[in-house]
Amino acid sequence: MRIVNVDLGERSYPIYVQAGLLPQLANVLKKHNLDERIFVITDDNVKSLYAEKVLAELLDADMQAKLLVIPAGERSKSLQQSDILYTRLLESRADRNSVVVALGGGVVGDLAGFVAATFMRGVPFVQVPTTVLSQVDSSVGGKVGVNHPLGKNLIGAFYQPRFVLIDPDTLKTLPQREIRAGFAEVIKYGFIHSREFYDAVAAHLDALFDLSDPEQLESTLYTSCRIKAEVVSQDEKESGRSAILNFGHTVGHAIEALTGYAQFLHGEAVVHGMKAALHLSLQAGWLSEQSVQEAVELLRRFQAPPLPADMSFRALSEAMQKDKKRSSKGQLWVLLQDIGRSLLTRDVSEEQARRAVEFMLGES
Ligand SMILES: NC(=O)c1ccc[n+]([C@@H]2O[C@H](COP(=O)([O-])OP(=O)(O)OC[C@H]3O[C@@H](n4cnc5c(N)ncnc54)[C@H](O)[C@@H]3O)[C@@H](O)[C@H]2O)c1
Numbered sequence: 477m478r479i480v481n482v483d484l485g486e487r488s489y490p491i492y493v494q495a496g497l498l499p500q501l502a503n504v505l506k507k508h509n510l511d512e513r514i515f516v517i518t519d520d521n522v523k524s525l526y527a528e529k530v531l532a533e534l535l536d537a538d539m540q541a542k543l544l545v546i547p548a549g550e551r552s553k554s555l556q557q558s559d560i561l562y563t564r565l566l567e568s569r570a571d572r573n574s575v576v577v578a579l580g581g582g583v584v585g586d587l588a589g590f591v592a593a594t595f596m597r598g599v600p601f602v603q604v605p606t607t608v609l610s611q612v613d614s615s616v617g618g619k620v621g622v623n624h625p626l627g628k629n630l631i632g633a634f635y636q637p638r639f640v641l642i643d644p645d646t647l648k649t650l651p652q653r654e655i656r657a658g659f660a661e662v663i664k665y666g667f668i669h670s671r672e673f674y675d676a677v678a679a680h681l682d683a684l685f686d687l688s689d690p691e692q693l694e695s696t697l698y699t700s701c702r703i704k705a706e707v708v709s710q711d712e713k714e715s716g717r718s719a720i721l722n723f724g725h726t727v728g729h730a731i732e733a734l735t736g737y738a739q740f741l742h743g744e745a746v747v748h749g750m751k752a753a754l755h756l757s758l759q760a761g762w763l764s765e766q767s768v769q770e771a772v773e774l775l776r777r778f779q780a781p782p783l784p785a786d787m788s789f790r791a792l793s794e795a796m797q798k799d800k801k802r803s804s805k806g807q808l809w810v811l812l813q814d815i816g817r818s819l820l821t822r823d824v825s826e827e828q829a830r831r832a833v834e835f836m837l838g839e840s
């Protein structure tokens with residue numbers, strides 16, 4: 477088994493990564509002294525795929541467990557859905573020692589984590605992510621929360637789980653498009669933090685997409701968690717350096733917003749956004765023409781749907797102005813000094829941004 481230790485002082489916790497680990501959940505909970513009542517929050521896709529079996533296994537292990545099922549999809553990440561879950565917990569006589577287990581993708585993780593953080597001022601929380609995105613990104617770092625009608629992820633908290641259990645076998649039922657979009661965050665870790673990891677992911681990309689090399693898959697998930705854990709543990713509240721995790725996201729978020737969060741999966745928008753960020757790094761004189769070409773070719777293999785023909789720099793630029801991560805000091809960009817080395821800068825002119833966006837639009 478591979479274990480990432482997320483180092484956050486007394487709130488440190490392990491991330492376990494191993495194929496076939498999900499059926500061991502009862503044992504791992506007991507090992508962590510989490511033997512009070514267990515509330516497994518899941519969505520209605522994951523329910524029949526995994527959650528019913530997990531519930532049966534917890535009951536078999538003599539644990540008191542209950543399933544709470546939410547509708548699948550981003551719309552469930554809401555205060556209304558949190559309220560429904562508080563009510564279900566109270567009706568089931570959950571108390572301070574009850575354990576909330578999030579079993580599902582990032583939607584379930586963010587929502588269940590928010591409920592765990594706020595129910596009775598915080599109950600023990602466990603993450604069992606079942607999508608690539610949630611295994612490599614949303615389950616690491618302790619950000620939990622819900623959306624507000626006026627914007628995504630605006631209501632939330634930092635709340636760390638007691639452990640994260642990652643079973644790569646759960647990815648076998650995930651649609652191919654979700655898999656590729658999740659791996660966009662993986663290649664991002666290579667770009668911003670490690671040339672070696674970037675090369676390894678590039679060399680095995682097809683096997684990763686079709687989940688045909690279990691050893692490579694496990695080590696890739698592990699290294700992704702390790703890189704994110706390293707970046708966030710140095711900067712837990714996101715004041716500084718961890719903004720490098722937003723590589724490709726400045727433009728990516730604008731693409732998602734402009735298309736009403738309906739046309740592109742998050743990772744697909746980030747694939748396009750990374751092309752723009754690569755071009756900015758070229759313009760800044762950091763990256764060579766050749767390494768940008770190679771990186772863009774790699775990103776093409778993610779097969780993100782093309783951007784709408786009528787998408788313009790102007791519209792994207794307006795959407796970027798509205799991004800919550802933009803401060804009064806101007807837009808913060810993540811650029812690459814080299815593959816595997818990132819830097820944060822506000823020193824990007826309107827003209828440079830326009831050229832980068834036009835490169836991206838032309839590439840798609
Ligand atoms: N907290 C953070 O730091 C952080 C970071 C990145 C993203 N996020 C959030 O994560 C969310 C997106 O997460 P996501 O991409 O996992 O989406 P998701 O949770 O909506 O899952 C995608 C789809 O896959 C289904 N699914 C889940 N596991 C499956 C499996 N094993 N087999 C088959 N189908 C399965 C789900 O039911 C859903 O339909 C967004 O709300 C985003 O804001 C949070």
Ligand SMILES: [Zn+2]
Nearest residue numbers: 661725742746
């Ligand atoms: Zn992202």
